[in-house]
Amino acid sequence: MKIMHVDASAKRERSNSRALARYFLERLREERVEFDVDYLDVTVDTPPHVNEAFAIATYTAAQERTAAMRATLAASDALCARLLAADALVFAMPMYNWSMPSVFKAFIDSVTRTGVTYLHAEDGHIVGQLGRHKVLFITSRGADLRAGSPYESMDALTPALTAAFGFLGVAAPTFVDAQPLQFANPEARTAALERAREELATVAAQWAQGERVANQQAEALCQTVVE
Numbered sequence: 001m002k003i004m005h006v007d008a009s010a011k012r013e014r015s016n017s018r019a020l021a022r023y024f025l026e027r028l029r030e031e032r033v034e035f036d037v038d039y040l041d042v043t044v045d046t047p048p049h050v051n052e053a054f055a056i057a058t059y060t061a062a063q064e065r066t067a068a069m070r071a072t073l074a075a076s077d078a079l080c081a082r083l084l085a086a087d088a089l090v091f092a093m094p095m096y097n098w099s100m101p102s103v104f105k106a107f108i109d110s111v112t113r114t115g116v117t118y119l120h121a122e123d124g125h126i127v128g129q130l131g132r133h134k135v136l137f138i139t140s141r142g143a144d145l146r147a148g149s150p151y152e153s154m155d156a157l158t159p160a161l162t163a164a165f166g167f168l169g170v171a172a173p174t175f176v177d178a179q180p181l182q183f184a185n186p187e188a189r190t191a192a193l194e195r196a197r198e199e200l201a202t203v204a205a206q207w208a209q210g211e212r213v214a215n216q217q218a219e220a221l222c223q224t225v226v227e
């Protein structure tokens, strides 16, 4: 399995979302899942913000693009290719001002590409190209936005991620939200991290089980072909 792992926290060693993503990958290894990681730190390799040249080039039909337009889209093309080549996506990020870090938004703007990551079917429907991908979002939040909390209605992160990747064909992404990690007492923060780790261990076990089933099916298919 090929996993694209994207980190988006401005913090490094002290980042909880980065640590939780590493924890998830360790759990997958412990579950004996074989995988390669294509790693991207969008705080270091930040995709360019949408500018006028990009906005025009991206909606110009491929066969009508000039050399300059193709050059404008080259970095986005390369990022889309990485995304499409992966079997699974692990995106780790903090909540910033109730939504996603701007560097991750820049990533979404770069990989949401007509004719590449989503296609127009003949009947006009949009067909997202990430339908076969497993997708895990690991988010860290300072406040507690779980159901019933006074901050519940402030969560603009979960719907934004669900919509952006739903458009690209991701029907059922998994969310592990570590919260509250800042605006709470130490006990509540520790409990939040423990909850998140438990949820990540469960997701790792589910992915491992999915891989075992897929491998068994592939082996059975090979056997049928040999016979």
Ligand SMILES: Cc1cc2nc3c(=O)[nH]c(=O)nc-3n(C[C@H](O)[C@H](O)[C@H](O)COP(=O)(O)O)c2cc1C
Pocket (backbone or CB within 6 Å): 009, 010, 011, 014, 015, 016, 017, 018, 093, 094, 095, 096, 097, 098, 099, 140, 141, 142, 143, 144, 181, 182
């Ligand atoms: C600029 C900034 C904005 C933030 N905005 C929010 C917010 O709107 N809601 C929230 O719950 N936490 C907010 N936080 C807190 C972080 O989401 C929280 O500390 C998180 O655990 C950071 O993840 P990290 O350790 O991976 O960087 C903000 C933190 C920063 C630095």
